[in-house]
Amino acid sequence: MFDNGWASVYSEAFPLFQKYGMIGSVSIIPSLITESEYMNYAEVCELYIQGWDILNHCYFHKENMYDQPEQQLLEFNRGREWMKRNYLVKCADVAVIPYGEPLSN
Secondary structure (H helix, E strand, O other): OEOOOEHHHHHHHHHHHHHOOOOOEEEEOHHHOOOOOEOOHHHHHHHHHOOOEEEEOOOOOOOOOOOOHHHHHHHHHHHHHHHHHOOOOOOOOOEOOOOOOOOOO
16 A cells, blocks of 8 residues: 555555556546646556556645544545546545544543
């Protein structure tokens, strides 16, 4: 499981996984898909075609959203809609919480 869709997942991990016949999962942030340190759309699609699970890490990956659950759900929905429009449908409904932390009692 790889977090955030970093470019190194494609350049470093993907070749190793291919070498050993493995697939992985990666959570992507659609608003960052064009930034240089993140995988681009073609790279994400290559992983998807090779059987990797591409997961919804919400559209903007904002911090401190635990007190704003409705807003966080809107971000997940926006990410899901982006994924569906861009043919990454298999795991578009699988959400990975940004900045995950333990729940307090």
